[in-house]
Amino acid sequence: MNFLLCKFVEVLNSFNVSEYIALILFSVLPFFIIISFLVVTVIFLVLFERKLLGYFTQRKGPNRVGLWGILQTTADAIKLLCKENIELLSSDKFLFTLSPIVAFTAIIILWCIIPYNSEFNMINSSVGVLIYLVASSFPMLFHFLAGYSSNNKYSIIGSYRALALTVSYSVPVIFTLLSVIYITESMNLNQMVLFQTSRWVVFSNILGFIIFYISSIAKLNRCPFDLSEAESELVCGYHTEYSGMRFAMFFLGEYAELFVMCMLISILFFGGYLPPFGIYLSNIFMGNCPVSHYLLYFEQTFWLILKTLIIIFSIIWIRATLPRFTQKTALELFWKYLTPLSIVNLIIIILVRI
Amino acid sequence: MNIIVSTIDTVLNWGRANSIWPLTFATSCCGIEMMCASASNFDIARFGSEVFRPSPRQADLLICAGTITHKMAPVLLRLYEQMPEPKYVIAMGACTCGGGMFSGKDAYSVVNGIDKIIPVDIYLPMCPPRPEGLFDAILKLQKEINKESILTRKEFLDSHKLSLKEENGILVRKDYDELY
Numbered sequence: 038m039n040f041l042l043c044k045f046v047e048v049l050n051s052f053n054v055s056e057y058i059a060l061i062l063f064s065v066l067p068f069f070i071i072i073s074f075l076v077v078t079v080i081f082l083v084l085f086e087r088k089l090l091g092y093f094t095q096r097k098g099p100n101r102v103g104l105w106g107i108l109q110t111t112a113d114a115i116k117l118l119c120k121e122n123i124e125l126l127s128s129d130k131f132l133f134t135l136s137p138i139v140a141f142t143a144i145i146i147l148w149c150i151i152p153y154n155s156e157f158n159m160i161n162s163s164v165g166v167l168i169y170l171v172a173s174s175f176p177m178l179f180h181f182l183a184g185y186s187s188n189n190k191y192s193i194i195g196s197y198r199a200l201a202l203t204v205s206y207s208v209p210v211i212f213t214l215l216s217v218i219y220i221t222e223s224m225n226l227n228q229m230v231l232f233q234t235s236r237w238v239v240f241s242n243i244l245g246f247i248i249f250y251i252s253s254i255a256k257l258n259r260c261p262f263d264l265s266e267a268e269s270e271l272v273c274g275y276h277t278e279y280s281g282m283r284f285a286m287f288f289l290g291e292y293a294e295l296f297v298m299c300m301l302i303s304i305l306f307f308g309g310y311l312p313p314f315g316i317y318l319s320n321i322f323m324g325n326c327p328v329s330h331y332l333l334y335f336e337q338t339f340w341l342i343l344k345t346l347i348i349i350f351s352i353i354w355i356r357a358t359l360p361r362f363t364q365k366t367a368l369e370l371f372w373k374y375l376t377p378l379s380i381v382n383l384i385i386i387i388l389v390r391i
Numbered sequence: 392m393n394i395i396v397s398t399i400d401t402v403l404n405w406g407r408a409n410s411i412w413p414l415t416f417a418t419s420c421c422g423i424e425m426m427c428a429s430a431s432n433f434d435i436a437r438f439g440s441e442v443f444r445p446s447p448r449q450a451d452l453l454i455c456a457g458t459i460t461h462k463m464a465p466v467l468l469r470l471y472e473q474m475p476e477p478k479y480v481i482a483m484g485a486c487t488c489g490g491g492m493f494s495g496k497d498a499y500s501v502v503n504g505i506d507k508i509i510p511v512d513i514y515l516p517m518c519p520p521r522p523e524g525l526f527d528a529i530l531k532l533q534k535e536i537n538k539e540s541i542l543t544r545k546e547f548l549d550s551h552k553l554s555l556k557e558e559n560g561i562l563v564r565k566d567y568d569e570l571y
Contacts, residue, residue, distance in 0.1 A: 087436065095431040099439050102409045109439050115406030116451070121475035123448060268415075273446035280448035280475045 041156050067159050071148050079292045084110045086292075086353050093357035117288075120281035125187065128278065132186035136179040137279065137286035143175035144290050147297045152227045154310050154337035165226040166214055169301060173256070176294060177203050180258075180265070183287070184275035195274030198364055199258070199265035205371035206255040212379035213249040216242055216386045217305050230309035239306040241389075244382045246306045248375050253298050255367070258291060260356040264364055295349065303344035310337035400540050407451070407477060408536040411529065412442045414450035416470060419457030421484040421519040428522035435522075438529055447473040452532070453509075454525070458486040458493065459502045465557045471509045472553070479536070481528050482511045485518040492518070508562065510551040 042063055049059040084099070084107065091098025099106035124130065150165050150172070152158035162168055177199065184196025218224055220241060221232040232238075239246045255262040266274025276287045303309060312318070319332040326332070362370070417425055429435045429443065444450040447470050459467055471480070482505050485491030490503030505511060512535060515528040539547070555562045 087441070091434070091436050091441075096434040096436055098434075098436050099441075100437050102439060106437075106439075109409065112406045112409035112439065113442075115402065116410045119403055119406070120451075120477075123473075123475050268445045273444070273449070276449075277446045278448055284449050 067157065068149070071159070072145065075145065075148055075293055078296055079289045080110045080114060081107075082292045082296055082349070083113070083289075085349075086356075089350070089353050090357055093354070114285070117285040118282055122281040122283060123278075125278055127188045129186035129188070132182050133278075134283075136183040136186065137283040137290075140176045140179040140183070141286040141290040141293075143172055143179070144293045144297065146172045146175075147294070150226065151297060151300050151304065152230060152309065153341060154334045155227070155231075156334060157338075158227055161227060162225065164224045166218065166224045166229075169226075170211070170214070173294070173298075174203075174207075176290060177256075180275050180287075183279070187275075187278035189278050191271040191273070192275050192277045195265040195267075195271045195277070198271075199275065201364070202255055202262065202264060202367060202371075205368050205376075206252040209248050209371060209375040209379040210252045210256070212376070212383050213245045213252070214305075216245045216379075216383045219383070219386055219390065226304055226309075230304055230311060233308040234311060234315065237306065237308045242306070242382070242386060244378065245386070246302075248379050248382065249305070250302065251375065252371070253302060254352060254355065255371070257295050257298055257352075259295070259352060261359040261362050262367055263361060264367060267361060295352070296345065299345045299348040299352070300341065302348055303341060307344050309344075310341040312336070312340050396540065396542060403541070404537045404539055407539075408533040409439050410442075411438075411440050411452045411479070411532065411536075412444050412450050413440055413452040413454050414447055414470065414474070415443045415445050416453060417456040418459060418463060419486075421456035421487075424519045424522055425454060425456045425483070425525065428525045433522040433526070435526070435529075438526065438533075440529060448475060450474055451478060452529075453478065453480045454483050455480065455487045455505050456483045456519075458484075458491075459505050459508070460500050461502060461561075462500075464502050464508055464562050465560060467505065468508050468553070468555060468557060468562060476548075477539075479512045479532055480505075480509055481513045481515055481525075481532065482506065483515045483520060483525065483528070485516050488514045488516045508555055509553065 042060075045063050046056055046059045049062070050056070087109070088098040088106070099109035102108045102112050124133070146160075147169060149159045150162070150169055152161070160168065181196045181200055184192035184199075217229070217238055220238055221229045223229055223232065229238075258265060263274075265271075266276070271277070276284055279287060317333060317336055319329050319336045417423075427433060429441055435441050440452070447453075451474075453471060453474065455467065471478070482488050486493060486501065487505045490498070490501060493501035494503050502508065513528045513532050515524055517524060520528075554565055556565050556567070557563075558567060
């Protein structure tokens with residue numbers, strides 16, 4: 038951050054802005070960038086999914102609003118904002134209002150942990166992975182509280198299913214993370230990326246990647262693990278009673294979590310912001326240009342987002358292909374197969390390294 | 392004043408008209424045509440309406456697809472009451488518009504027209520209507536929504552008041568308690 042900080046203060050000084058204001062701005066500005074980036078990404082991610090699901094089932098997808106339908110989800114957002122907010126007499130009012138807010142804001146913390154390029158990393162902690170694990174359990178907890186507080190039988194069944202799934206997927210997730218931490222010898226996300234300059238972790242830990250990928254689909258509450266909001270059995274799962282903006286918070290939060298989870302997968306296994314073959318395009322094409330130094334950062338972010346989008350594409354592909362697991366088979370998959378496999382994987386990794 | 396109101400109206404109506412999320416509610420054969428409308432070849436998603444919400448709390452549009460019997464009528468009313476404002480209703484199929492082949496005194500079990508229970512915005516007759524017919528109904532509804540204004544919203548709500556309520560599993564008039 039130091040290099041950018043000096044440049045930032047220098048540029049603002051040339052406009053006669055004092056150093057203290059520059060320092061405050063420098064620490065506040067990234068959060069505004071992240072939040073605006075989050076909102077724009079999430080809105081277009083929903084459109085991306087709806088378009089792709091259309092193409093997978095030989096349809097056109099939304100194409101009436103704006104050019105090729107790119108404003109479809111913006112219209113949805115406007116409508117959800119202005120919709121009536123229904124509060125139930127029988128609900129626990131405090132928790133009912135609180136849970137969508139916390140479930141959404143906890144995801145913003147996850148977005149702040151991710152290193153977008155070698156300089157732009159807001160919470161650069163030495164235990165970044167641990168912070169991620171802890172903060173990513175908040176949305177799940179508040180999904181449960183949402184189901185509990187709305188006092189509806191479908192909501193509470195959905196919440197219990199979500200809780201049972203949470204317990205079962207977190208064990209393989211933690212064992213796989215341990216194996217990755219063992220390989221990269223660090224818990225700092227930025228150093229985990231830099232470790233992969235010569236070789237991506239996925240080549241030395243392919244089994245771990247598969248386990249982590251399956252568990253993260255369950256963590257994201259997506260098909261084929263969307264037991265907690267199974268439409269044909271439980272009306273809508275934990276957000277049955279939510280309407281308008283509160284529902285939108287759950288809905289958009291799910292997509293924000295999808296994006297950040299896929300960013301984490303690309304950081305842990307696919308070298309994060311590093312280019313695929315170790316060669317920066319901006320060095321080749323703009324090498325002599327004086328701004329190539331800054332272009333490098335944008336290119337790193339571009340690689341991270343490209344890798345993330347490819348993983349998101351595969352997850353949407355799975356959603357368009359597979360039917361839903363039942364509660365029993367999903368729990369069996371995690372407890373009988375993935376948990377022992379992840380432990381065996383960890384032991385193999387340790388033995389190979391010795 | 393008019394400039395502000397008309398600007399807000401334009402933005403709101405644009406958002407509402409272009410994202411009509413229907414409720415998954417199909418009582419009989421018209422439901423098959425409704426499913427067909429969301430599948431390929433027809434594709435309701437082009438108009439942004441493919442998000443069929445299972446929960447009435449998140450839906451904007453009640454496509455009443457199929458015959459409503461007297462036993463189903465309280466459920467229909469409850470679903471309508473559970474939907475948040477602004478909400479719209481399309482009566483799909485001849486049975487919901489006026490009884491269809493069950494009309495008259497011969498059929499003891501069918502409600503002759505759901506407009507006796509809930510206010511209807513668009514009538515879509517035929518037995519059953521083709522998916523293109525449903526698209527036409529949705530496009531007509533979009534045109535109706537674009538004519539709305541926040542100034543006339545209260546009059547709109549007053550004219551759409553329900554006249555029935557549920558009492559022990561059957562539908563009765565709102566002033567039932569005062570009458571007896």
